[in-house]
Amino acid sequence: EKEIKILAIESSCDETAAAVVVNGRDVRSNVISSQIALHTLYGGVVPEIASRKHIEKINQVIEQALEDAHMTLDDMDAIGVTYGPGLVGALLVGVAEAKAIAYAKNLPLVGVHHIEGHISANYIENKDLEPPFLCLVVSGGHTHLVKVTDYGKYEILGKTRDDAAGEAFDKVARAIGLGYPGGPKIEKISHEGNPDAIQFPRAKVGGGAYDFSFSGLKSAVLNYLNGCKMKGIEIHPADVAASFQKAVTDVLVEHAMHAIDEFGMDRFAIAGGVASNGTLRAAMEEACRKKGVQFYHPSPILCTDNAAMIGAAAYYDFLAGKRDGLDLNAIPNLKL
Numbered sequence: 001e002k003e004i005k006i007l008a009i010e011s012s013c014d015e016t017a018a019a020v021v022v023n024g025r026d027v028r029s030n031v032i033s034s035q036i037a038l039h040t041l042y043g044g045v046v047p048e049i050a051s052r053k054h055i056e057k058i059n060q061v062i063e064q065a066l067e068d069a070h071m072t073l074d075d076m077d078a079i080g081v082t083y084g085p086g087l088v089g090a091l092l093v094g095v096a097e098a099k100a101i102a103y104a105k106n107l108p109l110v111g112v113h114h115i116e117g118h119i120s121a122n123y124i125e126n127k128d129l130e131p132p133f134l135c136l137v138v139s140g141g142h143t144h145l146v147k148v149t150d151y152g153k154y155e156i157l158g159k160t161r162d163d164a165a166g167e168a169f170d171k172v173a174r175a176i177g178l179g180y181p182g183g184p185k186i187e188k189i190s191h192e193g194n195p196d197a198i199q200f201p202r203a204k205v206g207g208g209a210y211d212f213s214f215s216g217l218k219s220a221v222l223n224y225l226n227g228c229k230m231k232g233i234e235i236h237p238a239d240v241a242a243s244f245q246k247a248v249t250d251v252l253v254e255h256a257m258h259a260i261d262e263f264g265m266d267r268f269a270i271a272g273g274v275a276s277n278g279t280l281r282a283a284m285e286e287a288c289r290k291k292g293v294q295f296y297h298p299s300p301i302l303c304t305d306n307a308a309m310i311g312a313a314a315y316y317d318f319l320a321g322k323r324d325g326l327d328l329n330a331i332p333n334l335k336l
């Protein structure tokens, strides 16, 4: 069997990343240059700064990915790149780079949907995982419950009506003075808090059975903090963080288990930055164990943005015959 070697590029938000992935699941290198320290100064990602930093870093990151894999561009069979959704200026850097390499080296170009990348991160360490399975994608920009019916074939069962799960983590972290990025900081401080200290609402959304809403929960946390300040009650940030994290986890687990029952799924995976949260993983693992459902999740480094996951997705798109031309463009609001 011929090996298909893909150079994958990801630049949709604040990580400049490149990876070499062989046959979709064998990661030979995975280089991530994070801009987090830079954006921390501003309390969140500044799009213009992200674009500029991607331009500065992208060649270096690609060279490192090839070097780590002990390969050169001449060894590659295709170029995979995230072309949406994401910040348009940030996406454009990766897309332009990928097109330049594809043109110069006469290589096939495969545009990848960022969420498809997150889902495909599960293939890398779980060699036995194959569709069909259910996947919950929880990141800074997305909260999607997706039925993966085949490689590259997705049915969206539900998504957030307002804030994404990761966005709620980031906003609540800011409100309790933890700074950016909020997810890992909330998780850390929650270990010292009581998850049952404060009863935050578990939002029910009318209509779509699997849709999510996190803006109400975020407002409830802000109202609680304001109420404490007005009444002169002492705030325990660890209790607020742990109670918030529990509320998010409860809603995500409930929706996922409901869908597992309704669609009779026997495999369930989580993906995206929030999927690296230990409390969420443990709760999902336990809920799946009770149902006899096989639970999958990527390692934390493959949950947050990276190019290895884009290489995994690009491989299955490549096998399916997907090819993009040099007119491939960044699409900030690309639909799955």
Ligand code: KG4
Pocket: 013, 138, 139, 140, 141, 142, 165, 166, 167, 169, 170, 181, 182, 183, 184, 187, 272, 273, 274, 275, 276, 277, 278, 303, 304, 305
């Ligand atoms: O997938 P990702 O790197 O970027 C997007 O595609 O959005 O996800 C980033 C999001 C951020 O909102 C961050 O706060 C959240 O994932 N996150 C976490 C954790 N690590 C990252 N949320 C909860 N717990 C974590 N440990």
Ligand code: ZN
Pocket: 114, 118, 139, 140, 272, 273, 304, 305
């Ligand atoms: Zn992402």
